[in-house]
Amino acid sequence: xDLTLENISKSFxxxxxxxxxxxxxxxxxxVSLLGPSGSGKSTLFSLIGGLLKPDVGDIFxxxxxITNKTGYISYMPQQPSLFPWRTVLENAILGQELSRKRDxxxxxxxxxxxxxxxxxxxxxxxxxxxxxxRVAFIRALLSPQSMMCLDEPFSALDAFTxxxxxxxxxxxxxxxxxxxxxITHDIEEALFLSDKIVVLSSRPAQIKEIIQVPFERPRxxxxxxxxxxxxxxxxxxxxxxxxxx
Amino acid sequence: MKxxxxxxxxxxxxxxxxxxxxxxxxxxxxxxxxxxxxxTVIVMEMQEVLPAFFPHxxxxxxxxxxxxxxxxxxxxxxxxxxxxxxxxxxTIYPFLVLSQNIPIIVLAPLLLxxxxxxxxxxxIIIAMTSFFPITVATLSGFxxxxxxxxxxxxxxxxxKRQLFMKLELxxxxxxxxxxIKIAATYSILTGVVAEWLGAQKGIGVFxxxxxxxxxxxxxxxxxxxxxxxxxxxxxxxxxLERMFIKWNREEIK
Numbered sequence: 001x002d003l004t005l006e007n008i009s010k011s012f013x014x015x016x017x018x019x020x021x022x023x024x025x026x027x028x029x030x031v032s033l034l035g036p037s038g039s040g041k042s043t044l045f046s047l048i049g050g051l052l053k054p055d056v057g058d059i060f061x062x063x064x065x066i067t068n069k070t071g072y073i074s075y076m077p078q079q080p081s082l083f084p085w086r087t088v089l090e091n092a093i094l095g096q097e098l099s100r101k102r103d104x105x106x107x108x109x110x111x112x113x114x115x116x117x118x119x120x121x122x123x124x125x126x127x128x129x130x131x132x133x134r135v136a137f138i139r140a141l142l143s144p145q146s147m148m149c150l151d152e153p154f155s156a157l158d159a160f161t162x163x164x165x166x167x168x169x170x171x172x173x174x175x176x177x178x179x180x181x182x183i184t185h186d187i188e189e190a191l192f193l194s195d196k197i198v199v200l201s202s203r204p205a206q207i208k209e210i211i212q213v214p215f216e217r218p219r220x221x222x223x224x225x226x227x228x229x230x231x232x233x234x235x236x237x238x239x240x241x242x243x244x245x
Numbered sequence: 246m247k248x249x250x251x252x253x254x255x256x257x258x259x260x261x262x263x264x265x266x267x268x269x270x271x272x273x274x275x276x277x278x279x280x281x282x283x284x285t286v287i288v289m290e291m292q293e294v295l296p297a298f299f300p301h302x303x304x305x306x307x308x309x310x311x312x313x314x315x316x317x318x319x320x321x322x323x324x325x326x327x328x329x330x331x332x333x334x335x336t337i338y339p340f341l342v343l344s345q346n347i348p349i350i351v352l353a354p355l356l357l358x359x360x361x362x363x364x365x366x367x368x369i370i371i372a373m374t375s376f377f378p379i380t381v382a383t384l385s386g387f388x389x390x391x392x393x394x395x396x397x398x399x400x401x402x403x404x405k406r407q408l409f410m411k412l413e414l415x416x417x418x419x420x421x422x423x424x425i426k427i428a429a430t431y432s433i434l435t436g437v438v439a440e441w442l443g444a445q446k447g448i449g450v451f452x453x454x455x456x457x458x459x460x461x462x463x464x465x466x467x468x469x470x471x472x473x474x475x476x477x478x479x480x481x482x483x484x485l486e487r488m489f490i491k492w493n494r495e496e497i498k
Contacts (some may be wrong), residue, residue, distance in 0.1 A: 036325070046400075049399070050402070051399055052402065070400070071401070072402070073400070074401065075397065075400040075401055076396050077393060079393050081393045081394050081396075083394065083415070085415045085418075085490070085492045095401055096410070098398075098402065098411075122492075125494045143490075149400075166439075222362050
C-alpha cells in the first residue's frame, strides 16, 4: 500500500491551513509527521481520511484516487475512543465489523500478545491508559485497510508508559506488513519510530524538510542514548527551531 | 444488599414513626373514619376488599401496559426520525417541548367526545404521557453522542446506518431508560386519573365509587395500591436497565 499526496492545499475561510503539501508513504514504511501544535496535522489526516475535500490537490492510494472518499485508511485517534459498552474484544474487532470481515481468533491472538489476556472480556473503564491505547492500536491493526493513520496516540500518556508503548508498537508493527503515518510533536518519538520524518512549518503548514532516519531495525531503547541518535535529535531540533516552534 | 440495609434504616424508622403517630392521633382525637381512617382500619379494609379490588387492578394494569408500550415505541421511533432529519427536527422540536406543558389530562374530555367511553381514549392519554418524556430524552441522548467516537467512526468510513446502529443507539440507551423511568411513574397515575372520567372497571372507577359513598378506607386502599403499582413498575424498568446496560453499572461500582 502506498499513499501519495499531491500538492494538497486547504483553507477554512480566510485561514490558510495547509499549503502545497506533497509526500508519499511507501508500502510497509513508517512515516512521521512532525510539526508544532496547531499546524494543521490533524486537518491533513481528515483530508486523507476523506472527511474533508482539499481546495487543491489529490490523494492517491496505490495509484487510485481517494480524494474525499472515506473507508480507505485505518485510524487511531489521540484519545483511545473505545466504546464503553463493548468489551475489549468487541472493541478490537470494531474496525473489522465496519467492513464486515470479522476475525475473532486473530483479535484474541493479538490481544493476548499485548498482555491483555485477562482483560479480553473486560470493559474499557477497567483498563489503564496504556492498555486502552494498546486496544485502540490493535483495533486499527485488525482493520482490513493496510494504511494506518495514528494521530498523536501517546501524547496523553506519562513518560514511562509512553516509552513502553513505543517499544511495543515497534515490535507489533515489525511483525505486520502495514504502512504507518504517525502524527507527533515529539522529536525523540519521531526519530525512534520512523523510517522517514516529514517536518512541517507552522501555519500555514508547508513541508520544511523530509528526513530519512538512518537507524537499523529492530531498534530498542539503548538507541536513544547513542551518539548518532543524539546528533540526529540536535539536527532535527535545529530545523524545527527555524520554523518558530 | 448490606449497603441498602445500612442506608435505609433511617427512612424505615421515620415511616414507622409516621404511621404510629397517625394511628394514635386518630384514636386520641376520635377522628371519624370517613374523614381519616386509622392505618389499622385501612389494613383490615384492604383484607376485606382485595378480592373485589383485584379485577379493577388487572384492568388498569392492562390499559397502562398497552398505552405505555405504544407511547414508548412511537417515542423512540419519532426521536430516531427527528435525529436523522435536521430540518424536521428544527420544525417539530419546539412544538414537542411546548406540547409537553399541556397537562394531558385536560385533553381527556375532548378524547371522550371523539372516541367514546371505551378503552381507546384512556390508552391514548397514557400513550401520550409516556411519549413526550421518552422522545425528548432519547433525542437528547442521540444528540449528545461523544464527538471523538463519531470522528473515529467517520474516519474509518462508517456508513450512516453503522454510525447509528453501532454508536448512536447504544450510546443513547441510558438516556432512553431515564425517559422510560419518568414515563413509567407517570403512566400508572395517568391511567387511574383517566378512569375517573368514565369506565366500567379500573382502580379509578373503584376510587370514585368509594369516595362518592364516603368509604374513605377504600379510597386509601386504592391510593396505597396505586403507589405500590407505580413503585413496582419503576423497579421493573430499573431491572431491565441493569440487564441492558452492564457497562454503566460497573462504572458506578
